[in-house]
Amino acid sequence: MKDKIKTEFENRLKHLLKTKLSSGNLIKAINVYAISALSYSFGLIKWSETDLDALERRVRTTMTSRRYHHPGAAKERLCLSRTEGGQGVIDIHNLHHKQVENLRRYFYERADIDNRYEILVHVDRNYTPLNLNVIEFQPISQIRNSTDVIDLWKQKPIHGKYPHYLGLPCTDKEASTIWLKKGELFPETEGFIMAIQDEVISTRQYQRAILHQDISSTCRRCHQTAESIDHIINGCSTLASSDYLSRHNNVAKIIHQELAFRCQFIDIKTPYYRYQPNDVLLSSAFKLYWDRIMTTDHTIMANRPDIIWIDKLNRKGFLIDIAVPLSSNASRTFAEKIAKYVELAHEIKAREKLKEVRVVPIIISSTGIFAKTVTEELKNIGCQQLIHEISKSVILSTCRIVRKFLQQS
Template sequence: MNPLSRALNRCSYGYQLKSGTTSTTVAHTFYMDDLKLFAETKEKLQLLLQLVSTFSNDIYMEFGIDKCRLVNLHRGKVLDADSFRINEREEIRCMVEGESYKYLGFLQLKGIHHTVIKKELQGRFLHRVNSILNSLLSAGNKIKAINTFAVPLLTYSFGVVKWTKTDLEAIERALRVSLTKYRSHHPKSATERVTLPRIEGGIGVTDIQALCVSQIQQLRQYFRESQNRHDIYRTVCRADHGSSALHLAQEEYQLNCDLKTVEEKVASWKQKELHGTHPHQLEQAQIDKVASNTWLVRGELFSETESFMVAIQDRVVATKNYRRYILHENIEDRCRKCNLVGESIEHVVAGCQALAEIAYLGRHNAVAKIVHQQLALKHDLVNQYVPCYKYLPDPVLENSCIKLYWDREIITDVLIRANRPDIVVYDKRMKRATIIDIAVPLDRNLQSTFSTKITKYHDLAEELKQMWQLEEVRIVPVIISATGIVPCTLLRSLDELELRRELPNIQKAVILGTCNTVRRFLNHHN
């Protein structure tokens, strides 16, 4: 196609595009096999068509004449005209006011039909979004699919179609409605989390307003920096006083969007009374923020589970406390299970006595089973890995080097009350023992729980050292928040056990246990 383009550029039959004292001749635009011809008169257009026809015949290229159209414009108005005959058998029909044709994906006539195109693009975008959300993909893969399959429909139009701030806000609002409809976003969760990156605690949907502004800025930069390359760029930049979405004639132009950086979104999230509790926890010195958001970055959970965990972190789950003090319902706020204290989300997650022996213990044991099985595999005490929910630890596993205890009371010479840790690893060759105890407390109790565990098993460690004639006894608490927040102490403990790679599995087990507990609790009626 390049030889044809050069031949059209060399001819003098094009349209004179003028801006002030400068002008340039535009004979055609070419994109792949889509060709558009421009001429000042019907006679010149005939000459351009003859040139194209001769070239096409020489290379045996055929045109889809049925797709070709002619537009006759005079001072911005569409005039009626006769069809344009190519030869005895073929002709190009002339369009009239109100018609449109599609060129490079956009409906246009004397200009682009912005309103029609925006409505069509929004409909196609939401159709793709709904199809993705209705699939069986994991939560993370659904967001990736939206960002790579649905959002590009809009990206292609940014800088060409005139999108307003209101238009873009409407699309983002419709997207959140779809996420809520398919249970991928709780309607009361912080809206900032929708477009925040997953590493920051969000769900990672592309910020459409920011993408639009970025696209416009890049296109403007390209055109304005290309003015010295060709007269057409210079003429177009001078002539574009709002004719396109780029407003090239203006030195500085910004789309009217109140954009927020990632830092500003996080700050806005933290300022909210309920929603802000979780991001404040992530900013604590003793918390590893990156590790705490591992479950979001991996995106392995079902959408409903992920959105429910986000709602729990945002404190917007419909407990009695939330319904009474936030929704202002006239109800009693005592816990429906224990009837002792107010039914807050913290109470449900890790504070209700009625749930301790079954729900909390099951979540605790899921973490303990992961640690126990990995230690057993590491020391060749078991031969095959099984999922933690199928794993049934033996009270004692032993070989010539290692003895591994599971939830077993250790008999000592003196009375020690805390003599039943979750796991004990006895290394016979190294004359060393490791006491491992698991806990899944509330966010605010992570530090105190760790200290309590160290103190609790201090006497047992000293007694074991004497009884078993050991050189060293370590106490390694494995503490993770009930909402998946990871303290730095957990990373150090996993490093001591050489089990850092198991952090995602431990975090996943805790989150699944918490979501299951809260769901069952809310489904229970007094």
């Protein structure tokens, strides 16, 4: 029976992985359709810890064969919930232990009112996985707590960087994992960005330091520093004026289009990658500038924020500037943006006779980490509903940058 159940489980899993489902729907299908083939046997057939480990390993290897899971990525992520940064596959160990415990509880409760159940409890001396005669037998204690799994993930020197940043008090975890919760990416793309977050992409530094290959770790493009994943997604000088700028502009386009639509400068919205912002949009109630140098009475070096939005009706102004740094630099970048444009804010406030001019830094890390301050700033300009679209655009751009980089010899 074990062999039959395993075969059915594997066939269902392979069948699902051949579909064109989005990542979120694929995981739901695996949980409902594939793992259910196993769950009906829990409590009836004896599954050892080794058996359960083999089943979970089979899920990982099968997903790896379809490039939905990187072989070097943290295996803890597979069964963590998507709101915690995982993929959300049901933990087979926990499912087994919970089902055994629930069945045991059912038999003990029925034994108090039905003599037949009492007899079964008395005679079951390890004949079934329930082992009803042993009262102190508690498989529930073996359940893996998500907090323990996250702590184990954080302890890993390479994999643990992403959960460390995700767990910081200043990080908005809900906003940072919204792309996972929505589950709209292709499974292959989701697996790839997770490999980037876990820093297991085969860069030259990874090949030299982790795989112990006898090659140079110098970047293949700029030939200046070591080719790490952080260098590829944010630090290579040859990508600054092209790929990094495009990723930055995509975020700015999303916000600019939302403001233009709300101010009735445009009638319909288009996908952000097709949107072409106008340099200046004016009406009797609003002004909206895109990447425009502001002429001032005094010399101000920082006079070109990404977006300037002036609300004449409420006499408020917003200097919106976007950055997509590394997760380790996000807090510092936010503070730098505030200090950079404070002088320009005073100048515009006096010239336009406004009550208030706010500097609004929109900082999202290249791996999708949002700080709580950023989500608050998006609320201040009424764009909090754009968090998912912004996050998705950054994630896709980062994947595109890394794929394009690695294709070059």
